[in-house]
Amino acid sequence: MSSDTYKTDALIAEDIEAYLDKHQHKTMLRFITCGSVDDGKSTLIGRLLYDSKMIFEDQLAALESDSKRVGTQGQDIDFALLVDGLAAEREQGITIDVAYRFFATESRKFIVADCPGHEQYTRNMVTGASTADLACILIDARKGVLVQTKRHSFLCHQLGIKNLVLAVNKMDLIDYDQEKYDAIIADYEEFAKSIGIESFTAIPISGLAGDNITTKSENTAWYDGPTLMEHLEAVEVRSDANLDKPFSMPVQWVNRPNLDFRGFSGLISTGSVKPGDLVRSLPSGKTSTVKSVVTMEGELEQGVAGQSVTITLEDEIDCSRGDVLAAADNPPEVADQFESTIVWMDEDPLVVGRAYWMKIGTQTVSVTVAEPKYEINVNTMQHLAAKTLELNAIGVSEITTDKQIVFEAYADNRALGGFILIDKITNRTVGAGMLHFSLRRAQNVHWQATDITRDDHAAMKNQRPRVLWFTGLSGSGKSTIANEVEKKLALMNRHTFLLDGDNVRHGLNKDLGFTESDRIENIRRIGEVAKLMTDAGLIVLTAFISPFRADRQLVRDMMGEGEFIEIHVDTPLEVAEARDVKGLYKKAREGKLKNFTGIDSPYEEPEDPEIRVNTVAMSPEEAADYVISKILPLK
Incomplete structure (x- = not known):
């Protein structure tokens, strides 16, 4: 190998390294395209990918083939097909899911989300907007500002997207008429002010023809603003704005590979941090000094917003996943x-x-x-x-x-x-x-500490506080069995209290009806009362239909480990209805009693209760004996 050849290879390697280093340190802009159906969002993104040379030859060949198959508007390429990846999207000609695409220019990297325009898929649009620095809101120049334009603009504003581009698309279909363009801008500006949007950048474009996308269009000589790409390359990204805020980092993981290292890993959301900074762990409020800021590449002199780092501290303080490390003098x-x-x-x-x-x-x-x-x-x-x-x-x-x-x-x-x-x-x-x-x-409102603790109350009663939660259909025998269990516990000198569904509705919950939300509030209140009673050291028995699993789980979450005993009084609907002691099923069947569990309101059976009793096979006394046997010992 000659020295000239060696030098050439070395220069090439040096150029490649410089190129990679340059691209590695580019800023990243996340943005979304949104608006109403058929405003041309997918076509615009396809055009951006095409003009930024981000399509491989095999992709381009496949795109040209697909474009011929589906037919295009006088163009060789249907740019929307680059983004509409789902079969249903291509069949219907609409965007359903959020499609993410990556592309880059000489000065910046981009991640763009193509958000669906149909109102049915607004939730998908929220997903795409939640991480965006900029929103490109498209308007069909023929249709002007539509309902979904307003919906998406409002959501973008609510989601904190400060940089808004109003891209008036399909200008070629109105012969690049400036008067119509100005009328659309004026209409949108009036709406934007009404919802608190202070500024936006308006650009006349044609995604299909390429006007004002990457190069200035001669068709809009009256427009003297930037092209869409020029604006995307120049706009400030959120990570830059976050640098000026106080330091905060939600802890994603406590990194402890060995006994000599304990760090807290996460993505810095705002501000910067460096060794020697005083930080506070929240919600505990404990403070410590930063010992080091570490990444896979080694220790950093400073970590900044947008970086994923591991922070080590000088002191061993209580901090775990879900906690937040923040500037000690300006915490959240x-x-x-x-x-x-x-x-x-x-x-x-x-x-x-x-x-x-x-x-x-x-x-x-x-x-x-x-x-x-x-x-x-x-x-x-x-x-x-x-x-x-x-x-x-x-x-x-x-x-x-x-x-x-x-x-x-x-x-x-x-x-x-x-x-x-x-x-x-x-x-x-x-x-x-x-x-x-x-x-x-x-x-x-602060919790008032008391000297006599929960454990003290339990010790005085010589028992372990628990909640025996009887659940089942109306007429299943909940109250009867709970009453039998309480009598047997009383004979054992246990301190108890029985909360019955009907009795509670005479006082504490007399303001509640039987709608789904009222039933939920009924159980929430009972759970809070039961929690207070267990704090007093009591064994609490409750007899409520409590039809929803989520609400029974809510009460379980209030209690300590092993203190919530779910008892399913398992009685078939036909048996409970045949008993119908109170005549409630009859009224429900006649339509005189609305929202009745088992008839026109659902009952969600426990999936894995601690105790299950079958009142068809057991008498109330036998069921009570069975429950007692399952909860022993009582201390």
């Missing part, structure tokens, strides 16, 4: 009651008072949602009265978590202000939301 708040905006994303409506899982940052807690203060009409911005939230509805409601969480207002910190709601039974994601502020009563 800690609370358990909030006002929030919720976007409901499930076919089944919100059940007020039901416990859902809430995931916020790396924290997972149980949460209940109060009746909405109002639902927002995205067309008029009116506040509408609402008892619940249906699919795609947007409402403002107060929420309560079962323990304090670390948070910031969503407008200030997405990582600590944005959350999702998960159904505890089906594990479906049912909603997404943004926290606005904590409720003052959450900050002003």
